[in-house]
Amino acid sequence: MKQADLPAKYDASQVEDKWYAYWLENKFFHSEPNDKEPYTIVIPPPNVTGILHMGHVLNNTLNDVLIRKARMDGKNACWVPGTDHASIATESKVVAKLKAQGINKEDIGREEFLKHAWEWKEEHGGIILQQLRKLGCSCDWDRTRFTMEPALSEAVINTFVYFYKKGWIYKGVRMVNWDPEALTAVSDDEVIHKDTQSHFYHLKYYISDGQGHPTDKYLVIATTRPETIMADAAICVNPKDERHFWLKGKKVLIPLINREIPVIEDDYVEMDFGTGCLKVTPAHDVHDYEIGLRHNLPVLEIIDDHGKLNEKAQILVGEDRFVARKKIVKMLEESGNLLKVEDYTSPVGYSERTDAVIEPKLSAQWFLKMEKLAATALETVESGRTNFIPEKYVNTYRHWMENARDWCISRQLWWGQRIPAYYLPDGSYVVEATPEAALKAAQAINPAIKAEDLKQDEDVLDTWFSSWLWPISVSDPEKPGHPEHQPNKDLAYYYPTNDLVTGPDIIFFWVARMIMAGEEFMGKEPFSNVYFTGIVRDKLGRKMSKTLGNSPDPLKLIAEYGADAVRIGMLLCSSAGNDIFYDESQVQQGRNFCAKIWNSFRLIQGWTVDDSAPQAEASALAVKWFRDQLSRTIETVEDHYSKFRISDALMTIYKLFWDEFCSWYLELVKPAWGAPIDRATYDATLSFFDALLKLVHPVMPFITEELWQHLAERKEGETIMYAATPKAQAYDAAFLERFDLAREAIVAIRGVRAQKNIPPKEALDLKVKASFPQEMLPVVAKLAGLSGTEVVADFGDTAMGVALLVRTAELFVPLTGLVNADEEIAKLEAELAHKKGFLEGVRRKLSNEQFVAHAPEAVVAVERKKEADALSAIESIENQLKALRK
RNA sequence: AGGGGCGUAGCUCAGCUGGUUUAGAGCGCUUCAGUCACAUUGAAGAGGUCAUCGGUUCGAAUCCGAUCGUCCCUACCA
Numbered sequence: 001m002k003q004a005d006l007p008a009k010y011d012a013s014q015v016e017d018k019w020y021a022y023w024l025e026n027k028f029f030h031s032e033p034n035d036k037e038p039y040t041i042v043i044p045p046p047n048v049t050g051i052l053h054m055g056h057v058l059n060n061t062l063n064d065v066l067i068r069k070a071r072m073d074g075k076n077a078c079w080v081p082g083t084d085h086a087s088i089a090t091e092s093k094v095v096a097k098l099k100a101q102g103i104n105k106e107d108i109g110r111e112e113f114l115k116h117a118w119e120w121k122e123e124h125g126g127i128i129l130q131q132l133r134k135l136g137c138s139c140d141w142d143r144t145r146f147t148m149e150p151a152l153s154e155a156v157i158n159t160f161v162y163f164y165k166k167g168w169i170y171k172g173v174r175m176v177n178w179d180p181e182a183l184t185a186v187s188d189d190e191v192i193h194k195d196t197q198s199h200f201y202h203l204k205y206y207i208s209d210g211q212g213h214p215t216d217k218y219l220v221i222a223t224t225r226p227e228t229i230m231a232d233a234a235i236c237v238n239p240k241d242e243r244h245f246w247l248k249g250k251k252v253l254i255p256l257i258n259r260e261i262p263v264i265e266d267d268y269v270e271m272d273f274g275t276g277c278l279k280v281t282p283a284h285d286v287h288d289y290e291i292g293l294r295h296n297l298p299v300l301e302i303i304d305d306h307g308k309l310n311e312k313a314q315i316l317v318g319e320d321r322f323v324a325r326k327k328i329v330k331m332l333e334e335s336g337n338l339l340k341v342e343d344y345t346s347p348v349g350y351s352e353r354t355d356a357v358i359e360p361k362l363s364a365q366w367f368l369k370m371e372k373l374a375a376t377a378l379e380t381v382e383s384g385r386t387n388f389i390p391e392k393y394v395n396t397y398r399h400w401m402e403n404a405r406d407w408c409i410s411r412q413l414w415w416g417q418r419i420p421a422y423y424l425p426d427g428s429y430v431v432e433a434t435p436e437a438a439l440k441a442a443q444a445i446n447p448a449i450k451a452e453d454l455k456q457d458e459d460v461l462d463t464w465f466s467s468w469l470w471p472i473s474v475s476d477p478e479k480p481g482h483p484e485h486q487p488n489k490d491l492a493y494y495y496p497t498n499d500l501v502t503g504p505d506i507i508f509f510w511v512a513r514m515i516m517a518g519e520e521f522m523g524k525e526p527f528s529n530v531y532f533t534g535i536v537r538d539k540l541g542r543k544m545s546k547t548l549g550n551s552p553d554p555l556k557l558i559a560e561y562g563a564d565a566v567r568i569g570m571l572l573c574s575s576a577g578n579d580i581f582y583d584e585s586q587v588q589q590g591r592n593f594c595a596k597i598w599n600s601f602r603l604i605q606g607w608t609v610d611d612s613a614p615q616a617e618a619s620a621l622a623v624k625w626f627r628d629q630l631s632r633t634i635e636t637v638e639d640h641y642s643k644f645r646i647s648d649a650l651m652t653i654y655k656l657f658w659d660e661f662c663s664w665y666l667e668l669v670k671p672a673w674g675a676p677i678d679r680a681t682y683d684a685t686l687s688f689f690d691a692l693l694k695l696v697h698p699v700m701p702f703i704t705e706e707l708w709q710h711l712a713e714r715k716e717g718e719t720i721m722y723a724a725t726p727k728a729q730a731y732d733a734a735f736l737e738r739f740d741l742a743r744e745a746i747v748a749i750r751g752v753r754a755q756k757n758i759p760p761k762e763a764l765d766l767k768v769k770a771s772f773p774q775e776m777l778p779v780v781a782k783l784a785g786l787s788g789t790e791v792v793a794d795f796g797d798t799a800m801g802v803a804l805l806v807r808t809a810e811l812f813v814p815l816t817g818l819v820n821a822d823e824e825i826a827k828l829e830a831e832l833a834h835k836k837g838f839l840e841g842v843r844r845k846l847s848n849e850q851f852v853a854h855a856p857e858a859v860v861a862v863e864r865k866k867e868a869d870a871l872s873a874i875e876s877i878e879n880q881l882k883a884l885r886k
Numbered sequence: 887a888g889g890g891g892c893g894u895a896g897c898u899c900a901g902c903u904g905g906u907u908u909a910g911a912g913c914g915c916u917u918c919a920g921u922c923a924c925a926u927u928g929a930a931g932a933g934g935u936c937a938u939c940g941g942u943u944c945g946a947a948u949c950c951g952a953u954c955g956u957c958c959c960u961a962c963c964a
Contacts, residue, residue: 008923009924009926193962221964222964268964273963274964278964279964281964285964287962287964349962392891395959403960504958573898573899573912575898575900578892578898579957580898585913585914586913588926589913592924596923596926599927600923602923605923647899647900651912655911662923662924667928747929747930751929753930754917754918754919754929754930754931760919760929838908841908845905845945848944848945849944851905851944851945852944853944854945855905855945858905858906859906859945861906
């Protein structure tokens with residue numbers, strides 16, 4: 001027997017690396033433009049220093065399923081991989097590493113620091129791409145890109161210059177979210193608001209006598225940030241607030257430092273919040289800044305970049321803002337300005353990266369105007385040129401696009417593309433792609449300028465300012481920033497890409513901005529479909545995180561269960577847009593599926609074929625049935641794929657393989673132990689197995705490739721990867737119906753066995769009435785363990801066996817001495833009651849004239865059929881009861 | 887505070903434009919099965935008033951409204 005060829009157990013670790021190497025050697029993942037239809041995916045580039053976590057596994061498994069499916073569908077599939085330089089994340093890692101060596105970033109300077117950063121990148125960068133190979137990802141590695149490689153950095157710089165010259169990039173003083181730990185501004189989107197326990201301090205501000213001395217009158221403000229009072233520029237009340245009319249035109253004194261500030265009026269102040277008096281601190285609060293603009297208030301910054309009070313604060317200079325808060329409260333208490341302290345919970349912004357409390361800070365930053373870009377990008381999605389799956393994210397997207405604020409694109413970091421603005425000694429600046437061009441431009445202003453006089457802007461650009469070009473720049477980095485540039489061959493062929501798989505958390509950061517860049521530079525959406533995955537959570541619904549330690553190491557899982565099993569484990573629970581509740585038992589289920597596939601092939605492989613053996617009736621029926629069942633299922637699978645219901649597609653394939661093929665088909669055609677199988681059945685079985693492997697391949701690439709080689713002699717360079725997806729053929733639906741009826745009959749007879757404790761080996765007899773499709777009797781006989789079947793007009797003494805009703809077909813299993821009439825009567829009565837209830841419901845419907853008048857004919861016909869079937873069922877049950885009660 | 891999603895078997899979810907659904911799947915659970923591909927198995931079975939209330943309709947898990955629960959997003963009232 002050939003069975004010896006195949007190990008008894010499937011060992012993924014013995015198989016996966018071998019095939020991945022084979023695929024690489026043969027360049028199966030590589031794509032070049034040709035005359036076939038392209039199918040393109042760009043990877044959501046993971047952080048260059050990142051390591052594989054479960055979120056990546058989910059995302060990249062989905063990507064790989066789509067790309068492998070497209071490849072087998074005959075498209076020219078190209079999956080472009082790469083990594084993102086991730087300026088903040090990478091820089092903070094390098095800073096931490098240097099810190100551990102006692103090195104301070106500022107001490108070594110920009111150039112030296114960048115050397116360390118590149119070293120770090122060389123060492124750790126791309127680990128994650130190696131890990132993706134373990135997962136089986138069929139990326140075109142020859143096309144691997146990095147967002148900070150020279151060509152892509154140039155694209156970023158060109159883009160900046162392009163928008164600057166278009167007048168959409170401007171430098172502005174803005175209130176930004178300052179992270180005092182990372183020493184950088186972070187975007188609104190990188191701020192997480194958390195409810196935080198704090199206090200509400202009620203402070204007395206005395207009215208000034210006009211000479212800078214306090215009178216005995218005072219007003220009360222309520223604040224959570226008493227350490228900022230030294231930066232107050234005014235006290236503001238609502239002009240409609242009668243309680244504060246007396247304050248009009250007055251000046252008050254800031255406690256402790258006795259600086260005089262005016263009382264002003266502005267609608268912004270809520271009358272019923274706090275005391276109705278608001279201290280206005282333009283330098284340290286976003287809203288106050290805006291009030292300040294309206295009322296021309298001076299801006300006094302008293303907190304420095306590190307979150308410490310500076311000399312302008314006059315008191316508590318050099319103290320950290322939180323220490324200063326504690327100390328100033330004490331001082332205010334001592335000076336008699338503290339009226340009361342309330343407990344108060346308020347939302348406070350924290351930095352996503354460092355978890356430091358965000359300090360609103362005035363800062364010179366670069367901005368990109370969003371108005372037009374956002375309007376276009378909104379239209380792209382609303383017009384359906386780009387679809388979101390699931391659709392619900394269109395709402396979120398619309399909300400963002402309609403309220404998009406200008407994009408702060410500068411970051412106070414070193415790791416990233418440096419802003420190409422060059423300052424002249426007089427403070428003016430020019431924006432050019434290269435220092436040479438900048439010098440030229442500067443000399444146009446002032447001919448005396450030399451290269452060394454120009455100082456380039458210290459800031460780098462936001463990482464997203466490079467990743468938004470990704471779908472374009474991976475193919476043709478020359479294109480961004482150059483509308484006149486003719487797309488190169490790759491860009492012309494691969495753009496727009498087809499599908500993007502990503503998380504909804506970066507819908508605005510990345511997805512929206514890619515659409516903006518795509519529309520701006522290509523005049524076309526960058527992808528047709530965006531499939532949003534959920535967040536991977538543990539069984540308890542917690543987000544996976546390092547600190548909780550609830551995130552398994554995907555590589556360990558792959559080592560233990562195999563990549564195919566891990567892929568299945570992720571896909572089993574991954575309906576689009578819903579969070580994923582991951583549990584290792586799902587991976588075990590995937591591993592079990594591998595074992596099932598493996599063992600089913602061992603069975604087939606063990607058969608000996610006898611060319612002269614006739615095909616058994618049951619086998620002939622099984623072959624016809626499975627061929628039809630396969631076609632019907634392929635239709636369903638294709639439908640699921642077309643709607644991005646990947647886990648449904650997987651489940652459909654899973655059931656086709658396990659239930660239909662293994663439990664029904666193979667059991668039907670399986671020859672007696674040691675007996676040979678006929679040629680027709682054997683060949684059909686192999687062709688079914690071949691089709692099944694192809695269906696399974698996109699989700700389980702390794703085991704399918706391994707088994708596919710055993711199906712036929714394989715020549716070097718052949719692969720299941722490029723085998724065509726099986727197509728659905730026309731099938732006989734009525735035949736499938738009759739076969740299903742047979743299956744129900746088999747289940748019913750097995751039920752009788754279980755109930756009566758009849759061992760499987762003990763053969764039974766079966767009588768059926770003519771309403772049962774007789775062609776199916778060989779099938780029923782084989783799988784229900786029957787020694788004989790007989791078509792009769794009358795079952796005779798029904799007390800001598802068990803009568804069964806399968807849909808409307810009547811069956812009878814003669815059983816001598818095993819039947820308890822009372823039990824049978826009770827069972828039948830229960831069934832009768834159920835049928836009668838059902839009939840009643842149907843009749844209520846049918847006797848309703850409105851129903852008959854309004855419902856479509858087909859629906860009414862269905863109800864009539866239900867009625868007829870129920871009546872015939874009731875009749876036969878009643879007959880059986882009558883016979884039993886004799 | 888505003889916006890959105892979700893609430894169907896123990897768990898995770900299908901159920902697409904209301905009508906062959908007095909509701910389905912996978913896992914889990916219960917019972918039985920041991921040398922014949924597979925115990926990483928097979929067979930049989932139990933399990934849900936579709937969150938609650940009201941409305942529209944001949945007909946509602948499905949549409950509408952309210953309530954409760956839950957999650958997410960946006961904003962932040964000092």
